[in-house]
Amino acid sequence: MTVLQDIYQSRVSSKPTIVDRQDPVVYSQGTPPEELSRDRVEFFQTNGYLFFETLFDPGEVEILRGELNRLSSDPQIRQLEETIAEPDSDIVRSIFRVHELSPLYAQLCQDQRILKVVEYLLGSPAYIHQSRVNFKPGFSGKEFYWHSDFETWHTEDGMPTMRAVSVAIALTDNTEFNGPLMVIPGSHQRYVTCVGATPDNHYQQSLRRQEYGVPDEASLTELVHQGGLVAPKGKAGSAILFDCNMMHGSSSNISPFPRSNVFFVYNSVHNRLVAPFGGTKPRPEFIAARERSVPLEAQSPDYGG
Amino acid sequence: MTVLQDIYQSRVSSKPTIVDRQDPVVYSQGTPPEELSRDRVEFFQTNGYLFFETLFDPGEVEILRGELNRLSSDPQIRQLEETIAEPDSDIVRSIFRVHELSPLYAQLCQDQRILKVVEYLLGSPAYIHQSRVNFKPGFSGKEFYWHSDFETWHTEDGMPTMRAVSVAIALTDNTEFNGPLMVIPGSHQRYVTCVGATPDNHYQQSLRRQEYGVPDEASLTELVHQGGLVAPKGKAGSAILFDCNMMHGSSSNISPFPRSNVFFVYNSVHNRLVAPFGGTKPRPEFIAARERSVPLEAQSPDYGG
Numbered sequence: 001m002t003v004l005q006d007i008y009q010s011r012v013s014s015k016p017t018i019v020d021r022q023d024p025v026v027y028s029q030g031t032p033p034e035e036l037s038r039d040r041v042e043f044f045q046t047n048g049y050l051f052f053e054t055l056f057d058p059g060e061v062e063i064l065r066g067e068l069n070r071l072s073s074d075p076q077i078r079q080l081e082e083t084i085a086e087p088d089s090d091i092v093r094s095i096f097r098v099h100e101l102s103p104l105y106a107q108l109c110q111d112q113r114i115l116k117v118v119e120y121l122l123g124s125p126a127y128i129h130q131s132r133v134n135f136k137p138g139f140s141g142k143e144f145y146w147h148s149d150f151e152t153w154h155t156e157d158g159m160p161t162m163r164a165v166s167v168a169i170a171l172t173d174n175t176e177f178n179g180p181l182m183v184i185p186g187s188h189q190r191y192v193t194c195v196g197a198t199p200d201n202h203y204q205q206s207l208r209r210q211e212y213g214v215p216d217e218a219s220l221t222e223l224v225h226q227g228g229l230v231a232p233k234g235k236a237g238s239a240i241l242f243d244c245n246m247m248h249g250s251s252s253n254i255s256p257f258p259r260s261n262v263f264f265v266y267n268s269v270h271n272r273l274v275a276p277f278g279g280t281k282p283r284p285e286f287i288a289a290r291e292r293s294v295p296l297e298a299q300s301p302d303y304g305g
Numbered sequence: 306m307t308v309l310q311d312i313y314q315s316r317v318s319s320k321p322t323i324v325d326r327q328d329p330v331v332y333s334q335g336t337p338p339e340e341l342s343r344d345r346v347e348f349f350q351t352n353g354y355l356f357f358e359t360l361f362d363p364g365e366v367e368i369l370r371g372e373l374n375r376l377s378s379d380p381q382i383r384q385l386e387e388t389i390a391e392p393d394s395d396i397v398r399s400i401f402r403v404h405e406l407s408p409l410y411a412q413l414c415q416d417q418r419i420l421k422v423v424e425y426l427l428g429s430p431a432y433i434h435q436s437r438v439n440f441k442p443g444f445s446g447k448e449f450y451w452h453s454d455f456e457t458w459h460t461e462d463g464m465p466t467m468r469a470v471s472v473a474i475a476l477t478d479n480t481e482f483n484g485p486l487m488v489i490p491g492s493h494q495r496y497v498t499c500v501g502a503t504p505d506n507h508y509q510q511s512l513r514r515q516e517y518g519v520p521d522e523a524s525l526t527e528l529v530h531q532g533g534l535v536a537p538k539g540k541a542g543s544a545i546l547f548d549c550n551m552m553h554g555s556s557s558n559i560s561p562f563p564r565s566n567v568f569f570v571y572n573s574v575h576n577r578l579v580a581p582f583g584g585t586k587p588r589p590e591f592i593a594a595r596e597r598s599v600p601l602e603a604q605s606p607d608y609g610g
Binding site: 145176179229250252253255 | 443444448450451481482484487522525526529534536554555556557558559560561
């Protein structure tokens with residue numbers, strides 16, 4: 001038996017490093033589906049993200065946002081471990097596994113406007129690795145420091161390669177004032193290994209505050225020097241799709257305007273989870289789907305209304 | 306002897322209120338100086354702020370920024386009570402009274418490009434009520450929650466009326482990414498009294514934020530509903546001037562780019578401090594000038610270089 005070296009090993013050294021991505025960014029080579037132009041495929045290859053300014057119309061947004069409010073005010077949902085509060089209060093910050101908790105969001109994650117694009121980029125059928133709704137409340141929305149999701153998913157969840165994408169659907173307007181997502185274009189091509197080890201059961205804290213998997217300032221400076229910074233902003237109903245290794249973060253939100261979105265992580269069926277590469281116990285199913293990895297099927301949902 | 310009621314009384318009730326401003330915004334009526342057009346005077350009257358996109362040229366900015374670095378690395382300056390470090394590190398966050406600690410900034414605060422504008426708006430000679438340099442470091446710059454400076458200066462320092470303006474001169478570029486100043490246009494026309502009686506659960510809030518002089522969310526929502534939000538952004542060398550009662554704040558800065566500025570508060574010589582209206586002991590001279598209130602004289606400095 002040959003033991004392969006983990007090329008994306010992280011949290012083992014006292015010094016950070018930056019290595020080049022070893023995996024493709026776009027896994028298909030044929031003609032893209034009508035939801036995606038050749039130009040956009042190239043843009044994604046180079047920059048690591050795509051912005052869709054009006055993916056959902058105002059009527060659909062209203063229904064999708066109504067579901068958000070229904071979930072966050074449901075006392076049964078609030079008691080689930082899937083529901084995460086802000087560090088210093090009872091305010092709901094995120095609800096996980098919403099593609100199973102909500103029939104509406106189950107449809108949404110299979111909406112062909114998204115799934116056709118995802119399947120082309122991943123070059124295969126996909127399943128939901130993680131889903132959640134995020135509430136960044138007005139006045140007190142906390143910052144999310146820079147991170148690559150893949151660094152965590154590889155180290156803590158056992159995701160083998162970079163063959164996953166995230167889609168964040170805005171359910172409120174994203175403006176310069178309410179802490180929009182910021183990305184470092186091109187950072188998906190580099191992999192920043194982080195310093196330090198990961199304790200078991202660390203996810204309970206890390207969902208509220210990051211302590212592990214935090215990239216160092218020198219590496220971040222280098223990435224920004226190369227790629228700059230972009231904060232795609234748009235109305236409710238816009239969406240941003242980004243590569244699993246994209247370096248991203250967001251500032252705090254002291255504006256009165258909440259920033260809420262639905263977040264789906266699509267993983268290729270050829271990239272299912274194995275044992276965590278950091279050697280820790282796997283995190284719960286609602287954070288990283290291991291058993292429930294059923295391939296999605298593109299639909300044309302009618303959200304009603 | 307008649308006892309006059311304090312129309313700007315704050316921190317005495319358990320309920321916040323919004324009252325109308327009782328003082329003029331622009332204290333002169335004649336022709337504005339050449340540094341200020343009639344349109345800009347009207348803009349300031351309505352909105353409470355002015356943005357100067359290129360007040361200082363790149364050569365001047367370099368010299369002014371050099372002085373910032375000199376001050377922050379001077380061991381003697383670091384030991385002064387005027388120098389404030391970040392809560393959890395040795396990194397300098399602000400240095401106060403820089404118009405006296407630095408001969409260069411002494412010239413800067415009397416630069417006629419600024420002072421002529423200030424004197425017109427205040428309708429009188431002015432002196433420096435407070436000066437400081439602010440360093441908002443990259444990656445870890447903290448947010449400043451919404452506040453009206455006047456609420457504090459009246460309550461804690463004994464500033465009688467709204468007849469002061471602040472000028473923030475950008476020594477680094479202000480972008481959407483590094484936590485630029487945000488203002489609520491028109492908020493200078495309203496005065497939000499803050500809640501003073503400390504509720505039982507207040508400690509949970511106070512761990513996160515400043516404890517006194519914090520406006521309530523309902524009042525802030527009303528102000529933003531009326532006036533919207535603006536974040537004037539510009540290159541190093543730009544400046545923003547705003548009324549002492551302007552509601553303003555800024556988000557955190559996780560970008561690699563620091564945000565540094567020099568900050569001067571100009572108070573009218575007819576508005577010198579009296580005993581603090583909140584009944585507390587006056588704050589130190591370097592935070593609120595009481596004895597050192599010498600009127601400034603407009604100069605045309607040559608910053609050398």
